[in-house]
Every structure is written in structure tokens, then in C-alpha cells.
Amino acid sequence: MHQNSLFDTSDPQHPIDDAEGGVRYLPGVFDRDWCERLFEVLWHQAEWNSQQRMMYERLVEVPRRMASYRLDRERERLPPMLEETAQRIGARLAAPFNSVGLNLYRDGRDSVAPHNDKLHDLAPRQPIAVLSLGATRRMTIRAKRAPHTQWHMELEAGSLVVMSHASQHHYDHGIPKSPGVVDPRISIALRVRHP
DSSP: OOEEEEOOTTSOEEEEOOTTOOEEEETTSSOHHHHHHHHHHHHHHSOOBOOEEEETTEEEEOSSEEEEEETTTOGGGOOTTHHHHHHHHHHHHTOOOOEEEEEEEOSTTOOEEEEOOOOTTBOTTOOEEEEEEESOEEEEEEESSTTOOEEEEEEOTTOEEEEOTTHHHHEEEEEOOOTTOOSOEEEEEEEOBOO
8 A cells, every 4th residue: 555645744645636626735724813713603502412323233422513504594593603714715716515414533542534525415516614723634635446555734823624425426534532632623614505
């Protein structure tokens, strides 16, 4: 398996290309002050919940907290700053985002297994954007086909990962456990869902 590390994340990265833009890493999209204020708002005001899933024939707790909102019909539920953040990202990417999923990684023990976004309810040719807040965590992207090339990106606060709809057919992405990380991270995943 071939691996590429993108440890110098101070510059934009474009490890995967396709007709819809592939996968891009854009550092410093939001400044430190905005990120810190947004993190505090979401930490205290998002409707965090825990979930359970079947794994290996047993029910296990998902190793992170989650919240989700529809931007097009739940404005009264939105934590402050979240709608403006989504609008700013949507304007930058020319994407009409209408859905936001939040993930709270309490420390390095929380993670998300390699996966691709389920495309049946996502609008075709529209990007998926993930804004990082808080602790830097590694995202691993892996090709589904041999030789299963992998890329590792260190996601800093204020950075944006943009993945094309098409990339979900060919690549998985995940946030592996990182025992040395003691601080929390929040990710904001923006998508364009069908009405």
C-alpha cells in the first residue's frame, strides 16, 4: 500500500483530482478568533447526542458525539454563528449547502472509521465540505481499489476539506484514534441534500 503524507498543511493541498474537483485541503479559511468563538458556541449550544450501532454482531457506542441540522428549514434550532459559517463556506465554494452535521471528538480516543458519504440523498455534482475547529486531528483518505493508496492530512483549526460527490465512489475517509491528543475537536460537515 502506497502512502503519502501531507504534514506541511500551511499550504493548500490537492491530493486527489477528478472532474468535480476531487479532494482539496484549504488551511486558514477562518481566522483563529472566529474558530475559537464558534467552537465555544457549538460546545455549549449544539444538540449533542450519542448513538449506538451494530458492529460484529453487538451493539456498540459510536466513539464521538453528533448533532445535525437542516439549514433550509430549521433556522430556529441553529446555534449562533452556524448559519453564517455555512453561508460563508457556501459562497466560497459556490454550493447551496442545506444540511450540516456536527461531530464532537472529545479527545484522541474518539474517531470515525473509514467510510464514504452515502450518496442516495445528496445532490449530484455538489461538494461536501468539512470545517475543523479545536484540536488538530489526522484525516486518512484511502483509495478503494488496489494498490489502496493513502493520504494523511493534519486538519488544523480553521481549515476546510472539500470532497467532490464523485470522490465518494472511489475513496474512503476517516479520523483514526490518536491517543496523544487530549483536546477536543469539532467538525462541521456541510452537504447539499435533496429536499
